[in-house]
Amino acid sequence: MAYLGNPARTKEVINKYHLNAQKKFGQNFLIDDGVLEDIVSSAGITKDDTVLEIGPGIGTLTQYLAEAAGQVIAVEIDDKLLPVLEDTLSEYDNAQVLNADILEVDIKSLSEEKNNGKPFKVVANLPYYITTPIIMKLLEEGSPVESITVMVQKEVADRMQEKEGSKEYGALSIAVQYYADPEVVCVVPPSSFIPQPGVDSAVIKMTRYEQMPVVVEDEKFFFQVVKAAFSQRRKTLVNGLSNNKELGISKDMAGDALEKIGRTRTERGEKLSLKEFAQLSDILYGFTRKD
Structure with a gap:
């Protein structure tokens, strides 16, 4: 069988079915067999694994996954x-297609039904327009997911792995690093796709932590603090946090909390590490719970 990673074979399938890449679904078909092999290799797929693929498209990556995995469940909207x-x-009896929107799929139930409740390894060439909601669904909902290896827009991949002090560091960086260890595997040029996107892409692997790097008093409150900290990047943390009415934090409370973690009252959000945000959140949570 000719792999779809071959550009000529991909074009043949596109022409056969009169396909046009659907912009509303963010479709770009990958035609670089080297990148496809890198994705499967970096994801560490073996015959013991069940892979959950999001957005298989015409099945290009799915073929490579089915060769390597015990089972592939591909969710296509x-x-x-x-x-x-x-x-x-x-030709692959170990690959199954599920016609659904991944944002509406109960991944825990799917794991119980298809994988004896064991964690999936998630692999995908994600649509750029909906990258963050998909990744956060996989991380936040306690879904049985061991790792997430995905192709995304390069600038988004960079943001996911950035550390404090960088201009690219923000709420997404902290959210991803709260749950997983992110690592950019490779950068992929537009020429690796049909049609060619207007930007570079990157493959990033997020390995879910077995033991969380930080523990917070209230997870919802922690993420509210993080969101408020970066919602007005040019403002100081004191102003950003006190301007968020949901938090109920005054400027004095925010300033006192910053001083308690060894930071000044003029600090901005991009200077604080994940650990410091956890400490700040817990102190502020205590302040807001006092009578």
Whole structure:
């Protein structure tokens, strides 16, 4: 069978089914076999694994995953691609396509139904327009996910792995690093896709922590603090936090909390590490719970 990583084979399938990449689904078909192999290799896929693939498209990456994994469950939102996938995956009895929106899928129930409740390894070439909601769903909901290896816009991948002190460091960096250890595997140029996107892409692997790097008093409150800290990047933390009415924090409370963690009252959010945000959140949580 000719792999779809071959550009000529991909074009053949696109022409056969009169396909046009759907902008509303962020479709770009990967045609670089080296990148496809890098994705599977970096994800550490073995025959013991069940892979949850998001957005298989015409089945390009799915073929490579099915070769390496014990089982692949591919979730595709575009029903027009179902007959294509039936064709391109016809030789793989270990690949199953689920026509659904991943944001509406109960991943825990899917794991119990298809994988004896064991964690999935998630692999995907993600649509750029919905990258963050998908990743945060996988991380936040306590879904049975061991690792997430995905192709995303390069600047988004950079933000996910940035540390404090960088201009790119922000709420997404902290959210991802709260749950997982992110590592950019490779950068992928536009020429690796049909049609070519207007920006570079990158493959990033997020390995879920077995033991969380920080523990906070109230997770919801912690993320509210982080969001408020970066919602007005040019403002100091004191102003950003006190301007957020949901938190109920005064300027004095914010300033006192910053001093308690060894920071000044003029500090901005990008200077604080994940650990410092956890400490700040716990102190502020205590302040807001006092009578």
